[in-house]
Amino acid sequence: MFRARFQSELDRLRASDGPVVVGVSGGVDSTVLWRSLHEAGVPTVAAHVDYGLREASGEDAAFVRALGAELGVPVHVREVTLGPGNRQALARGARYRFFREVAEGSGAQTVAVGHTADDQAETVLMNLIRGAGLSGLAGMADEGPLATAPEAGAAQKWSRGIRLVRPLLGFARREVEAEARARGWAWREDASNATDAYRRNRIRHHVLPLLEEEGGPKTVLRIAASAQAARRASGDAADRLARVGESRPDGGRVPLAALRALDGPDRLALLAEMMRAYAPQASIGRAMLEAIEKLLDAQAGTRAGVAPGTEVWRDRESLTVTRAQSAWLGASVRVGEAVETPYGTLALTPLAEVADAYDPDPNREVVDARAFAPEAPASRIAYPSTPLTLRLWCEGDRIRPLGMRGTKLVSDVLTDARVPSSERRQRLVLTSGETVLWVVGLRLAHEARLTPETEEAVEMTWAPNEHAPTA
Structure with a gap:
């Protein structure tokens, strides 16, 4: 059953044509993803990042190398030292930059990662907490362009021609673990997943179990399905932005008339899509969107700082998003x-x-x-x-x-x-x-x-x- 559903996802995502770069931490999700791709006959290249944050991180890298040798698959390992700041965000940026490098070096057009429906539910709940609006409810896309940040705090860049796919997004984590146990596949446990130091972990350990007590074991799958519906609605906003917006290297603009023609929810959805497209480094929340919406009734020349180095201006005929560039001295x-x-x-x-x-x-x-x-x-x-x-x-x-x-x-x-x-x-x-x-x-x-x-x-x-x- 698992293998048939997995193959169906590969076909839907057009991920069967290799090579595919697989992000492998050694945990159960990425291990099952890698092995399943290999069994499906998809040529793969594994990419593993060692952040050196745990004593056992070297053992994780050794596990991935050993599995690569067993499967006869090339493995690329990158050791990374994270600077000060949000470690999860820094690690994510380093990880996807490395995936892009491996893809470009191996001629791969697809990068696959092992996010499951549980990860999707956690993401949606985190976005709900901070009031991220429709784009937040949409959670993670099952496919899309690989977005990377060149360095900490910088704006996202889109890796031309390289797709990111999540073939396990429709599977609950318990289904993935059951497949691994049934097949006798070993995996590594990340001790940091057991701590409540991070909000995502607290949601995983306390909020989702409570929701499953009320809604049953398919709760995470229903949340993931709701995210898919929200993504379709968010896609409507993306289509609308493509029609009325004007993209620029430093941001973009949307006519006031196009925004005023929409009702509240649709307007906020378009504003969220505007920020996602023109200021992808900004963390989009409801408070930000409401502050931007207020600019519609402000005087021309009014601006709102929405993220470090990013402003939204109320011009005479448009809302304009600007991202600061390096200073030019003349x-x-x-x-x-x-x-x-x-x-x-x-x-x-x-x-x-x-x-x-x-x-x-x-x-x-x-x-x-x-x-x-x-x-x-x-x-x-x-x-x-x-x-x-x-x-x-x-x-x-x-x-x-x-x-x-x-x-x-x-x-x-x-x-x-x-x-x-x-x-x-x-x-x-x-x-x-x-x-x-x-x-x-x-x-x-x-x-x-x-x-x-x-x-x-x-x-x-x-x-x-x-x-x-x-x-």
Whole structure:
């Protein structure tokens, strides 16, 4: 019965075509998964992580190596030292990074792990406790892209082309253990599973047994089935996000109109999917979703910090999720050169003739070369010009806009141009010394204007990246 159901799951998950990387701790779940895949004729590669947190961890690695030798299957073992912080989260990140490496090295397109219906029930209950909403009720997916974090605290990355599958998610843990006993398969016991130090363990030892007393031995299977139904509903939210959302390298945005058109539960489901897709490192809970929902009635420019390095902005027409990127410190540029930045490319090109013609393109300006080196003599472009600086604007920056007598704060220029709050910090200025010559793509300085005395002109062209990172 077990083997027939297992084969059915493999067929449904399209996991029969190998090689498949199997995450093997040595515990009963991963051992049964590995042996069952092997018996089903699936080529496997085992991956085991030794965190060195227990005296017996070396024996776990030896067990996995011995089983690999018995099955004639290659085994990869990685010893990992965890840093300070949430050890469970750090271990999970290290584990999946290693699985990705093994998959890439072996040419595998699938990674299989041994989560059972009990693990699913524990996950759903943990998510309920913290109010994670529909996406939390959905628990773990039985298949999907392998998500990994490059380092502790970093955002998730999706391993292109590599799937993560959980063939045992429809089996109760007692069924898996019964199969192991019936087949005479040995496994390792992790002593840390017996402690109540972790919330998951407390749910496993105390909450689930109480629920099973009330609902019977199939309680965990019913919870897992409910999670599957919630995943289908969550899939509806994912489809809706795909239609109305706009993904960016540093996050994404959803139109206010699309959110306001939904009722409460559907709106929260879309917000949860927005955060899952655009800020996967954030821990999604009901309190977070309600804080984001309040932005719908807030003034444009209001923001909510929802996770370290992640903010949600209420712009004029959308909610925008932004994730902080590494700081860009600016660049020097000379006439006759082009400079690439994370935000776009600026080129300064000397012109053979001075042409004072109006150009409606805000990303192109023709200016007097004297603005770049006012102290230089005539024919200044033939001399090494003073390098200009292209940088992000700062509070207190001022510009004398073309045609004005006085100066104006760059922040006011951005406000007048109705630059969305979520994009203001991405705007650049071109400076010569302390003088702002151009709020790039928006306003030119009076000092750079063409005059009847202009002898040499420079064309400034700005090619913005389609999606610039958050500053």
